[in-house]
Amino acid sequence: MGFELARRAEPSRLMKFLAPLQAIVLTLLVGLGIFAALGQDPWHAFWQFFIAPVSDAHGISELLLKASPLCLIGLGLAISYRANVWNIGAEGQMYMGGVFATGIAIHFQDSWGAATLPAMILAGSVGGMLWASLTAFCRAQLHASEILVSLMLTYVASLVIKYLVFGPWQDPHANNFPLTVNFEDNATFPLFASLGWDWLQGTRLNLSIVITLIAIPLAWFFAERTFPGFQLSVGGLAPAAARYAGYSDRKAVWAAMLIGGAAAGLAGVSEVAGPIGQLNDRWAPQYGFTAIIVATLARLHPLGVPLAALLMALLYLGGETVQIELQLPQAISFVFQGLLLMFLLGSEVLVRYRVRRTRPAEKVVKAVEAPA
Amino acid sequence: MNNMTDRPLLLRLTGIAKSYAALRALDGVDLDVRAGEIHAVLGENGAGKSTLMKVIYGAVQPDAGRIEWEGAPVSIDAPTAARARGIAMVFQHFALFESSTVVENVALALPEREPLKKLAERITEVSARYGLPVNPNQYVHRLSVGERQRVEIVRCLLQAPRLLIMDEPTSVLTPQAVDQLFETLRRLAAEGTAIIYVSHKLEEIRRLCDRATIIRQGKVVGHTDPRRETEGRLAELMIGRTFPHTERRSKHEGDVALEVAGLDVPADGPFGTALKAISFRVHAGEVLGIAGISGNGQAELLAALLGTSRSQAQAVWLNGSPVGNLGAARRRAMGLAFVPEERLGVGAVPELSLVQNALLTAYQKGMVRRGLIQRGAAGAYAERCIREYDVRCAGPGAPAGSLSGGNLQKFIVGREIEQKPRVIVIGQPTWGVDVAATALIRQRIIDLAAGGVGVLVVSEDLGEILEICDRVAVLAGGRISPARDVHATNSEEIGRWMAGGFPEAPAVSSQAAA
Numbered sequence: 001m002g003f004e005l006a007r008r009a010e011p012s013r014l015m016k017f018l019a020p021l022q023a024i025v026l027t028l029l030v031g032l033g034i035f036a037a038l039g040q041d042p043w044h045a046f047w048q049f050f051i052a053p054v055s056d057a058h059g060i061s062e063l064l065l066k067a068s069p070l071c072l073i074g075l076g077l078a079i080s081y082r083a084n085v086w087n088i089g090a091e092g093q094m095y096m097g098g099v100f101a102t103g104i105a106i107h108f109q110d111s112w113g114a115a116t117l118p119a120m121i122l123a124g125s126v127g128g129m130l131w132a133s134l135t136a137f138c139r140a141q142l143h144a145s146e147i148l149v150s151l152m153l154t155y156v157a158s159l160v161i162k163y164l165v166f167g168p169w170q171d172p173h174a175n176n177f178p179l180t181v182n183f184e185d186n187a188t189f190p191l192f193a194s195l196g197w198d199w200l201q202g203t204r205l206n207l208s209i210v211i212t213l214i215a216i217p218l219a220w221f222f223a224e225r226t227f228p229g230f231q232l233s234v235g236g237l238a239p240a241a242a243r244y245a246g247y248s249d250r251k252a253v254w255a256a257m258l259i260g261g262a263a264a265g266l267a268g269v270s271e272v273a274g275p276i277g278q279l280n281d282r283w284a285p286q287y288g289f290t291a292i293i294v295a296t297l298a299r300l301h302p303l304g305v306p307l308a309a310l311l312m313a314l315l316y317l318g319g320e321t322v323q324i325e326l327q328l329p330q331a332i333s334f335v336f337q338g339l340l341l342m343f344l345l346g347s348e349v350l351v352r353y354r355v356r357r358t359r360p361a362e363k364v365v366k367a368v369e370a371p372a
Numbered sequence: 373m374n375n376m377t378d379r380p381l382l383l384r385l386t387g388i389a390k391s392y393a394a395l396r397a398l399d400g401v402d403l404d405v406r407a408g409e410i411h412a413v414l415g416e417n418g419a420g421k422s423t424l425m426k427v428i429y430g431a432v433q434p435d436a437g438r439i440e441w442e443g444a445p446v447s448i449d450a451p452t453a454a455r456a457r458g459i460a461m462v463f464q465h466f467a468l469f470e471s472s473t474v475v476e477n478v479a480l481a482l483p484e485r486e487p488l489k490k491l492a493e494r495i496t497e498v499s500a501r502y503g504l505p506v507n508p509n510q511y512v513h514r515l516s517v518g519e520r521q522r523v524e525i526v527r528c529l530l531q532a533p534r535l536l537i538m539d540e541p542t543s544v545l546t547p548q549a550v551d552q553l554f555e556t557l558r559r560l561a562a563e564g565t566a567i568i569y570v571s572h573k574l575e576e577i578r579r580l581c582d583r584a585t586i587i588r589q590g591k592v593v594g595h596t597d598p599r600r601e602t603e604g605r606l607a608e609l610m611i612g613r614t615f616p617h618t619e620r621r622s623k624h625e626g627d628v629a630l631e632v633a634g635l636d637v638p639a640d641g642p643f644g645t646a647l648k649a650i651s652f653r654v655h656a657g658e659v660l661g662i663a664g665i666s667g668n669g670q671a672e673l674l675a676a677l678l679g680t681s682r683s684q685a686q687a688v689w690l691n692g693s694p695v696g697n698l699g700a701a702r703r704r705a706m707g708l709a710f711v712p713e714e715r716l717g718v719g720a721v722p723e724l725s726l727v728q729n730a731l732l733t734a735y736q737k738g739m740v741r742r743g744l745i746q747r748g749a750a751g752a753y754a755e756r757c758i759r760e761y762d763v764r765c766a767g768p769g770a771p772a773g774s775l776s777g778g779n780l781q782k783f784i785v786g787r788e789i790e791q792k793p794r795v796i797v798i799g800q801p802t803w804g805v806d807v808a809a810t811a812l813i814r815q816r817i818i819d820l821a822a823g824g825v826g827v828l829v830v831s832e833d834l835g836e837i838l839e840i841c842d843r844v845a846v847l848a849g850g851r852i853s854p855a856r857d858v859h860a861t862n863s864e865e866i867g868r869w870m871a872g873g874f875p876e877a878p879a880v881s882s883q884a885a886a
Contacts, residue, residue, distance in 0.1 A: 225744060225745055226743050226744055226745065227731075227735060227740045227743055227744070227745055228743060230728070230731065230745060234721055234724070234732065237721050237723055237724065238717050238718070238721040238722075240714075240717055240718045241717060241718050241719070241720065241721050241732065243680050243700070244678065244680065244700065244710070244712055244718050244719065244733070245700070245701075245732050245733045245735075246679070246699060246700035246701030246702075246703075246704055246733075247701070248699070248701070
């Protein structure tokens, strides 16, 4: 007598909804165990990790500050993954978005006035798209794997930044530190605090979150209500059906990569023109990779991405907090992220399969031929 | 003649039941098989025949019921146990490795290791004895489908089976090969082997079998001697009501709607089929059928017609315009509709609803405006297809994967026909489809042609082609025969052509030259 996985007649709708919740609960339970194993009072550590970071205005603004780029990139990736275009290089596309925005800032912030920031936003998305188009070309025209190409290009992008901040774009007054000049006010997103939102005084939350807030319904609309969004989904669900219907596989790859690249590029702008205020070589938040988990956690649904982004941002913050308060190792954030992803993938199984007891008289041996 | 009951009872099934989730595949089935008889198990697609055979062969365990072998109750846990008792099965879809030789494939199935040379001799001996010529050292990928089936049968015969189960054996054979197969089976039966012949082809069962057990929706609805029944009566037993007939309309031929001129397509990989100098014409208002066994270039031809594989512009013509180098979307825009050979994963996306699947190919019918999906129009279109084509489903929002084969095929055919095309190409219109849906689809095809559409049907069901087509050509080994009027030929001649014995088609000058 044991247990077995039996295939369901139809994928369970309830489970599609419950799977992420199950994964979260399991992660939290294992988390309690980890805290205990590390010699902490599990509930106190739990509090420090999940509740304390967002218990004041400062905490909430930090949460949103991290969630915003995660959400933005996650939206782009969700659309791309739905089309089976596995863009793993969003981090690099984000870097290039930051690079292009920086290029505008340091060269034109003194002459373009109020037009600087909008130009940077545009440049950022162009930068991300340009970087993504390298991968798109390799996949669409040369049939290379976009997973490998986009991932490797991330390291190239990182080196591009190093070259620029050690070289031509280095701040001449920076004592040879690898960073650019600080951006002026007209090249930076205004803080909410400075716009009269008093309860956000002293926080770093800035207007770039508006880009994300606009992107959420836009992404949903594109995926669910437009024909190109439909074509991308079909290409991911059943590529042979998409070919039969006449949808261009090439166009789908380009569209998916460019959308992902643009979103990542915008996230890059919101970082360099936001809390950082410059380009430097320590900027490597890994948002492009964490956004992969965000998109997966949201089951590639544009409306689930913001919720998933908030959760992942909380994991970042929690890790920082317990580092400071409890001297727990920095890796703890990534442990939680990894656990979450693993449990999520495991819970996915329950959408298509059911757990049940093996009945003693029954042993289904795999049939050796197709049914009549 | 009552020698039937003199023969010893080999296999007796009593009250066999098997359910899969909510579906009762088998519901209290009884079956008796005696040594030396050829026993038909008759039922339409989805009736439960396959499941029953899996129970006998040990691939599936029944939820209830008793199996008796030679009078003693047994439990058949796995196919190895079945084979040990002398039960052998020739499957509908062969399990052979194409890149190995015949003797290597046979060796894989045998329980004990045997030197290949000795095995090759045994193969030659058995194949000669039963009239199934097979060269043991030939690579399987070089064999025709009929020859591959012979390998499967020889593989079973080498184990001296007491009971041989044949699952839909003739769907891949030319008429001549079918005759040869029947000879072999009769010889085996005369030697005392029991044969279970699973099929839905009434004419063959009446020719070959001594007894028939008829299954409908998992239950046995009758036992009979098929030689004493008419095809009509057997059909009624099989489907539970009178068999529908298709009505032919008189033919009015118009201009050439679809033309293929000298199409050459290189083989796609070592196991593909190259198309050589394919030429034919389909006129508006006629149904041209392309007959032939699967694997002779049908898939390649269909891809070249749809546009998923591109060729030279002058090789394919739609309504007088060269389209050979255009993709599927452009050809659809020019009035081409297409029903693919495979339903799930190609013709329809199983996870999407019927409304979304309507949008899949009918998007040019007012469902998309400036890039936005018009959900009302798509829903109305889907509802129309469901209504007009008698699609049994839980509504237009039901996922395509929840429909039965027949209903999904009706939906797909309806979706393509309702686009009001000028040319329609249909691959395997009624493969795996129940009888009622088959009749509806065939009638709609005939009606479509009567309405002036040029219809091309590619089918491996020769009976279907003869029933609904005006003219027929045969595709064999990547070459096409001349097209003949259906009334001017018969299944004998077509059978010969399927084996490749047809004259060169006269060179057809394309419309550009005309």
